[in-house]
Amino acid sequence: QVQLVESGGGLVQTGGSLRLSCAASGSIFKFNPMGWYRQAPGKQREFVASITNSGITNYADSVKGRFTISRDNAKITVYLQMNSLKPEDTAVYYCTLWNPLPSWGQGTQVTVSS
Numbered sequence: 001q002v003q004l005v006e007s008g009g010g011l012v013q014t015g016g017s018l019r020l021s022c023a024a025s026g027s028i029f030k031f032n033p034m035g036w037y038r039q040a041p042g043k044q045r046e047f048v049a050s051i052t053n054s055g056i057t058n059y060a061d062s063v064k065g066r067f068t069i070s071r072d073n074a075k076i077t078v079y080l081q082m083n084s085l086k087p088e089d090t091a092v093y094y095c096t097l098w099n100p101l102p103s104w105g106q107g108t109q110v111t112v113s114s
Contacts (some may be wrong), residue, residue, distance in 0.1 A: 001026050001027055002024060002025075002026040002027065002028050002097055002099060002103035003024070003025045003026045004022055004023070004024050004095045004096070004097060004103060004104065004105035004106075005022065005023050005066050005106070006020060006021065006022045006093065006095045006103060006105045006106065006107065006108040007020070007021050007022075007026075008020040008108060009093060009108030009109045009110045010020050010109075010111070011064075011111045011112075011113065012085055012110075012111070012113070013112070013113050013114055014085065014086060014087060014112055014113065014114050015084060015085065016112070017081070017082060017083045017084075017085065018082045018085065018110060019079060019080070019081050019082070020036070020079065020080040020082070020093055020095075020108060020110075021077060021078075021079050022034070022036075022077060022078045022079075022080075022095030022105055023075065023076065023077045024076040024077070024078075024095075024097050027099075028076065028097060029099070031053030031073060032053070032097050032098055032099050033050060033051065033052050033053065033077070033097070033098045034050070034051055034071060034078040034087070034095070034096065034097045034098070035047070035048070035049055035050030035051065035058075035069070035095075035096050035097075036048040036049050036050075036069065036080045036094065036095060036096070036104055037093070037094045037096060038089075038091035038092065038093045038094065038110075039091055039092050039094070039107075040088075040090060040091040043091075045094065046060065046112070047060050048060055048063055048067065048080070048093070049060070049063065049067055049069040050069065051069045051070065051071050051078065053071075053073060054093065055071075058067050063089075064081075065110075066082065066083050066084045066085075067080060067081065067082050067083070068081040068083075069081075073109045075106070077107060078092060078095060080093070080113075082102065082110070085110075085112045086112060087105055087112045088112075089110060089111070089112050090110060090111050090112050091106050091110060092107040092109055092110075093107065093109075093110050094107045
């Protein structure tokens with residue numbers, strides 16, 4: 001069983017920054033791919049970013065150039081640095097780890113005010 005615990009969400013003004021963290025534990029291999037999804041009210045959950053154990057990253061077009069995903073394999077922790085935040089980034093952000101099926105954290109709220 002996999003446990004994922006997110007932290008770092010909050011309220012920020014347009015143009016601000018936040019850094020999300022997600023620590024994984026349980027029956028996992030520390031080099032599993034990890035990533036972030038988000039779900040805005042009334043919308044489906046959507047992909048934000050992912051990272052492999054070797055550091056290969058992938059981003060949704062909507063966040064390219066503004067968000068950066070990184071990881072610490074020793075701590076089995078993934079981060080999401082979010083800069084130049086926009087109101088449309090407001091959502092619950094979920095951490096995921098593929099093992100090989102995805103496991104999910106409880107989510108952390110990010111609210112960007114205009």
